[in-house]
Ligand SMILES: Cc1cc2nc3c(=O)[nH]c(=O)nc-3n(C[C@H](O)[C@H](O)[C@H](O)COP(=O)(O)OP(=O)(O)OC[C@H]3O[C@@H](n4cnc5c(N)ncnc54)[C@H](O)[C@@H]3O)c2cc1C
């Protein structure tokens with residue numbers, strides 16, 4: 001009988017336990033222990049549910065439906081019985097179409113849809129078509145990897161790099177386009193440059209990916225027929241890890257241990273087993289899935305594996321100040337998903353989400369009120385606010401309220417402000433990241449370590465990526481885990 005340990009109770013760790021239970025042949029895995037350091041499951045997914053019915057997200061708020069990864073999460077939601085709890089947003093919704101950047105004290109709508117590519121919209125000096133038409137004629141470079149900023153500057157010019165790509169990197173990674181890796185974050189575009197000598201030509205000529213299979217999922221069919229773009233859940237995204245945990249706790253094989261940090265690992269050459277250390281005890285298991293942020297996993301490795309530890313330390317993770325604000329009345333004059341602030345602007349804020357517009361059912365049910373979330377820090381956290389452990393979160397609330405007053409012209413005072421810091425929450429895939437991940441895999445194979453690395457640190461930070469990559473990894477290693485039973 002085989003025993004497995006999963007380190008980390010975020011969405012990746014929980015998905016690993018779920019797919020092991022779903023895909024393993026009956027009774028081959030006798031026990032799965034999932035260790036979570038904190039007193040809560042879900043990791044970055046963190047919904048605040050207030051007594052008056054208001055729902056705020058401190059972490060992710062929406063999941064995209066597109067592609068194999070998006071379909072997989074919808075399928076998971078359906079398997080968990082969450083179909084009737086899904087809050088969809090369709091492609092014609094304001095939150096899909098209206099995304100803004102705040103430049104020169106103005107909110108500027110980002111182009112969406114083919115028509116808007118032809119129009120000049122501030123802050124751009126020309127239409128995106130006129131800014132980008134030369135790209136197919138720009139000489140291509142054979143580079144292994146480079147920063148996102150350098151790629152877009154050389155192919156599309158400064159304006160696109162500054163006003164489209166820089167804020168995009170802030171709105172997904174809380175990161176700097178001058179540090180993030182093109183190969184890790186936008187691999188297709190880099191490939192198109194190599195293969196077609198142009199991103200635009202690649203977009204037009206590359207064979208279109210076959211539409212993924214809906215796998216018989218009714219929720220995926222609804223996504224397609226109702227033209228959804230993204231979705232959440234009626235009581236917030238936390239319901240996803242909560243329901244996963246509930247489902248897992250119905251199994252005799254799974255043991256979820258909260259407040260139980262893993263403090264170290266030891267790999268035995270003789271038995272092939274792994275000693276999983278906790279503060280006051282240990283467990284011997286046959287296989288380990290680490291769903292921890294890479295740098296936090298690095299410190300758990302025994303000293304003999306310093307080469308793997310060094311690779312795991314390649315990327316930093318950044319902290320994000322998250323401030324949820326609630327106002328009486330409908331104070332938002334601009335409807336949309338939110339706005340991002342490019343790094344060239346003199347603002348402490350990365351972006352502002354117009355939560356009431358995205359998911360109005362999460363508003364306080366009685367009365368007219370507005371919810372807004374402000375995010376700050378990220379790759380600039382230290383230079384703006386100092387060490388994440390030392391910040392005064394009240395100051396964050398004040399900065400957020402002031403930025404909202406200035407950027408959205410909301411002069412009313414919020415009646416509720418919830419400010420906090422989500423520490424080291426988004427990994428920054430720096431140049432060379434893809435190679436590091438490959439080197440980690442090679443090391444694990446060469447050393448025959450009974451270990452899988454899953455989670456946001458490796459191959460995509462979105463919830464979709466975390467769940468889908470975990471599923472692929474479980475499918476890949478399950479035969480060898482099952483073979484240990486004999
Ligand atoms: C502010 C914010 C907004 C986001 N918005 C979106 C969005 O809109 N859409 C989207 O798709 N994605 C979004 N993301 C990204 C997404 O939420 C995360 O990448 C994803 O949830 C990471 O999941 P994970 O399980 O890999 O890691 P985590 O959620 O970080 O989980 C790791 C877990 O390991 C635990 N742990 C740490 N050390 C130990 C130890 N020694 N022993 C045991 N346990 C340990 C931690 O307590 C944690 O619970 C957002 C992220 C943030 C921070």
Ligand SMILES: C=Cc1c2[nH]c(c1C)Cc1[nH]c(c(CCC(=O)O)c1C)Cc1[nH]c(c(C)c1CCC(=O)O)Cc1[nH]c(c(C)c1C=C)C2
Pocket residue numbers: 063064099100168170171172173174337338339340350351352353375426461462463464
């Ligand atoms: C300002 C900080 C952040 C905002 N959202 C995130 C951060 C760090 C995190 C985040 N947002 C998205 C993802 C998932 C990406 C995916 O592949 O699914 C993550 C990790 C979704 C997203 N949000 C914005 C964009 C352009 C995307 C990409 C996918 C999509 O097009 O839907 C824009 C955006 N993010 C934030 C704001 C204020 C904002 C405004 C336009 C906040």
